[in-house]
Amino acid sequence: MSFIEQARRRQLIEALIEGVAEEGYAGASLAKVAERAAISKSVVVYHFGTKDELVEAAVEQIFGEMRAFIEPRLDAEQTARGQLRAYIGSEFTFLEHNRAKLLAVSYILMNHRDAGGALYLRERSETTYLKSVIAILKKGQADGEFRSFALVPMATTLMHAINGALAQWVANPKLSLAEYADELITIFDLATRKSSTRATGKAAE
Amino acid sequence: MSFIEQARRRQLIEALIEGVAEEGYAGASLAKVAERAAISKSVVVYHFGTKDELVEAAVEQIFGEMRAFIEPRLDAEQTARGQLRAYIGSEFTFLEHNRAKLLAVSYILMNHRDAGGALYLRERSETTYLKSVIAILKKGQADGEFRSFALVPMATTLMHAINGALAQWVANPKLSLAEYADELITIFDLATRKSSTRATGKAAE
Amino acid sequence: MSFIEQARRRQLIEALIEGVAEEGYAGASLAKVAERAAISKSVVVYHFGTKDELVEAAVEQIFGEMRAFIEPRLDAEQTARGQLRAYIGSEFTFLEHNRAKLLAVSYILMNHRDAGGALYLRERSETTYLKSVIAILKKGQADGEFRSFALVPMATTLMHAINGALAQWVANPKLSLAEYADELITIFDLATRKSSTRATGKAAE
Amino acid sequence: MSFIEQARRRQLIEALIEGVAEEGYAGASLAKVAERAAISKSVVVYHFGTKDELVEAAVEQIFGEMRAFIEPRLDAEQTARGQLRAYIGSEFTFLEHNRAKLLAVSYILMNHRDAGGALYLRERSETTYLKSVIAILKKGQADGEFRSFALVPMATTLMHAINGALAQWVANPKLSLAEYADELITIFDLATRKSSTRATGKAAE
DNA sequence: GATGAATGAGTTTTCATTCAT
DNA sequence: AATGAATGAAAACTCATTCAT
Numbered sequence: 001m002s003f004i005e006q007a008r009r010r011q012l013i014e015a016l017i018e019g020v021a022e023e024g025y026a027g028a029s030l031a032k033v034a035e036r037a038a039i040s041k042s043v044v045v046y047h048f049g050t051k052d053e054l055v056e057a058a059v060e061q062i063f064g065e066m067r068a069f070i071e072p073r074l075d076a077e078q079t080a081r082g083q084l085r086a087y088i089g090s091e092f093t094f095l096e097h098n099r100a101k102l103l104a105v106s107y108i109l110m111n112h113r114d115a116g117g118a119l120y121l122r123e124r125s126e127t128t129y130l131k132s133v134i135a136i137l138k139k140g141q142a143d144g145e146f147r148s149f150a151l152v153p154m155a156t157t158l159m160h161a162i163n164g165a166l167a168q169w170v171a172n173p174k175l176s177l178a179e180y181a182d183e184l185i186t187i188f189d190l191a192t193r194k195s196s197t198r199a200t201g202k203a204a205e
Numbered sequence: 206m207s208f209i210e211q212a213r214r215r216q217l218i219e220a221l222i223e224g225v226a227e228e229g230y231a232g233a234s235l236a237k238v239a240e241r242a243a244i245s246k247s248v249v250v251y252h253f254g255t256k257d258e259l260v261e262a263a264v265e266q267i268f269g270e271m272r273a274f275i276e277p278r279l280d281a282e283q284t285a286r287g288q289l290r291a292y293i294g295s296e297f298t299f300l301e302h303n304r305a306k307l308l309a310v311s312y313i314l315m316n317h318r319d320a321g322g323a324l325y326l327r328e329r330s331e332t333t334y335l336k337s338v339i340a341i342l343k344k345g346q347a348d349g350e351f352r353s354f355a356l357v358p359m360a361t362t363l364m365h366a367i368n369g370a371l372a373q374w375v376a377n378p379k380l381s382l383a384e385y386a387d388e389l390i391t392i393f394d395l396a397t398r399k400s401s402t403r404a405t406g407k408a409a410e
Numbered sequence: 411m412s413f414i415e416q417a418r419r420r421q422l423i424e425a426l427i428e429g430v431a432e433e434g435y436a437g438a439s440l441a442k443v444a445e446r447a448a449i450s451k452s453v454v455v456y457h458f459g460t461k462d463e464l465v466e467a468a469v470e471q472i473f474g475e476m477r478a479f480i481e482p483r484l485d486a487e488q489t490a491r492g493q494l495r496a497y498i499g500s501e502f503t504f505l506e507h508n509r510a511k512l513l514a515v516s517y518i519l520m521n522h523r524d525a526g527g528a529l530y531l532r533e534r535s536e537t538t539y540l541k542s543v544i545a546i547l548k549k550g551q552a553d554g555e556f557r558s559f560a561l562v563p564m565a566t567t568l569m570h571a572i573n574g575a576l577a578q579w580v581a582n583p584k585l586s587l588a589e590y591a592d593e594l595i596t597i598f599d600l601a602t603r604k605s606s607t608r609a610t611g612k613a614a615e
Numbered sequence: 616m617s618f619i620e621q622a623r624r625r626q627l628i629e630a631l632i633e634g635v636a637e638e639g640y641a642g643a644s645l646a647k648v649a650e651r652a653a654i655s656k657s658v659v660v661y662h663f664g665t666k667d668e669l670v671e672a673a674v675e676q677i678f679g680e681m682r683a684f685i686e687p688r689l690d691a692e693q694t695a696r697g698q699l700r701a702y703i704g705s706e707f708t709f710l711e712h713n714r715a716k717l718l719a720v721s722y723i724l725m726n727h728r729d730a731g732g733a734l735y736l737r738e739r740s741e742t743t744y745l746k747s748v749i750a751i752l753k754k755g756q757a758d759g760e761f762r763s764f765a766l767v768p769m770a771t772t773l774m775h776a777i778n779g780a781l782a783q784w785v786a787n788p789k790l791s792l793a794e795y796a797d798e799l800i801t802i803f804d805l806a807t808r809k810s811s812t813r814a815t816g817k818a819a820e
Numbered sequence: 821g822a823t824g825a826a827t828g829a830g831t832t833t834t835c836a837t838t839c840a841t
Numbered sequence: 842a843a844t845g846a847a848t849g850a851a852a853a854c855t856c857a858t859t860c861a862t
Binding site for chain 1: 228229230311312315316318322324327328331354355357358359361362364365366368369370372373376384385388389391392393395396400
């Protein structure tokens, strides 16, 4: 892929993200993206072939960035409990610097359907992100750090809790994300730990 | 409002709900609603004046039904802890019998914007539903049942947790909602109770 | 169907026919049809739902008119030979007064494809028109009027011969259709009759 | 013209022919041709300047090949009757090995128009092919082999008869072209010969 | 020789809305 | 109370072509 092509693709994906973050999924229209990028609609088609491919490329990219940001922070932790805190913390850090991206993703996952009307991207997000949270939870149970609970509801709740933070932040931009993150860390610490365990650190304060 | 008018409105709102639940927010178009109700587009306009008014009427109605279902179940509980469990339980019971309605609401809240591009319905849902959860949490803290935590993140998390259950259920229709509800009850029981409190019953198992 | 609806459909079909006759299949575009009818594109969609339905409605109508014109003229003849002459003669008479319609049909049959890329209308024309010619030929052979020959090539040749006349007429509008018809009558008279038969009348001159 | 240039032109013309034969005139678009040839659109433009020139080059080439195939076979015959049979026979032989080419030509002749909207290629085909048939017919009449008939209708009918065979073959690929050719030979033998003439050979069987 | 990039005009279709009846 | 008719704007996409490299 040529340099100019890469630049254009990046520019168009950015335009899409901004548009969707501001206007909702309607901001993903070829016309809106082209206007934001100050080019003609056909350029978008030229570089992506299809609206769907643009949207999917954007999601892939954001997912990739998130993974690249979060994974090393998880690997730096030994305990499942530490990983859980690191997961929430790094999601929030990422969120803080990528509001538009996460907003865009959440609009797209809710609205983007293939020709058959299926929400295939939703599924992909589940399998990608849910799985990594579930892995942490499983490890915590295996290591005796976590109590026994059903994995899917806990993981789903955590992911939607972060999404809820995003929604709150959008509604109220003065919200302190750091404090919000601490609250979530405590909530999931309490929700997952073995009840006999005397919690130490923040969660027990 | 005449009887026939009421019937029509109910019919059209139902058509909208089905359409949105199946096809996403695109299912809210006048043409789709009219087709589903097997009448002409102009009838919809006649009874609601505007697409927006139809959509908003649908949301109002669903919100009303939820309130009517949940509130008495909350009032039957004395303790905040009991109310919290009742809240989650009755949300799930409602969900079980009103999948399409809640699905439709979640699509609409995410997509419906006024002429100026504002998501005003989202705000309304927050003020309505969040507030009732916050009231429970506040009472629990005042009565010494709950630990000290920030109200908004906890309430937001709970509401999005329920939304997460809906999403999981849509993706996997065989999911046991009762078990899922129990898990959530435990999670929020653990997350809210005073740490010194020795939980009894399910939550502590 | 209301009166105004019928009128619009007739008008739009007419616009389509004129457009296609003048500009080829490209003249069947919604924009061109709408412009010719001096209305907006959406009116066409309103009345036909789809471009394909408009095109197919036009073809049906023309086929119907042809059938209505030709069939009684065939029924008025007792012998196969007479029917063959009547067929050619009435096709030419029809052609003379419906140049645009037949031109349009021939463009459409050559170009109109369904979503899968199949030329389904061609097939329909074959089964409709070829069959009636084949019936005449069969009868002629059964009655001993015609020699033995393969039905499909003869029928196909006749139909394409008439199409050829249309093409010639378009290229050269001063062409005498009556004389051309006489030539074709003779050609197919000679081609079909029993070789022992002494032809009488024009064909044998 | 360099060797590589020639090769490219041949390749592109071939891609055009295949595309048009399969998809109709829409298969003649630059994008489709380029995709079929697995090169970029600009290559097509580079070698032909214009879509129209590509299309016309393709037609020229096919016409040339037909002429090269048929002419010697005509020259090998002394009598007009023999030439007529040879013409039909060699057209069919050519057709049998060049289905896509003839299909493509027939789509192009029907659809390709210049900027002014004129079907100039049609005219060219008439003057090229019709003329050679007319020459045969004229000779047959001059030599007393053929009866008196109008030249244009007979020649047009013959040419369209062959086209009809192509159409039948496309609709029904199991069709025996050899038998079909024999039928046409007989038909035009009977249609052209002097009525007193006792036909010999196949036509009179 | 070949191609990547861009474009404006064109395609069919969906949409919310207005208006007269 | 209902609806048929019409519309302009917008949607995604295709097309032939131009231009710089």
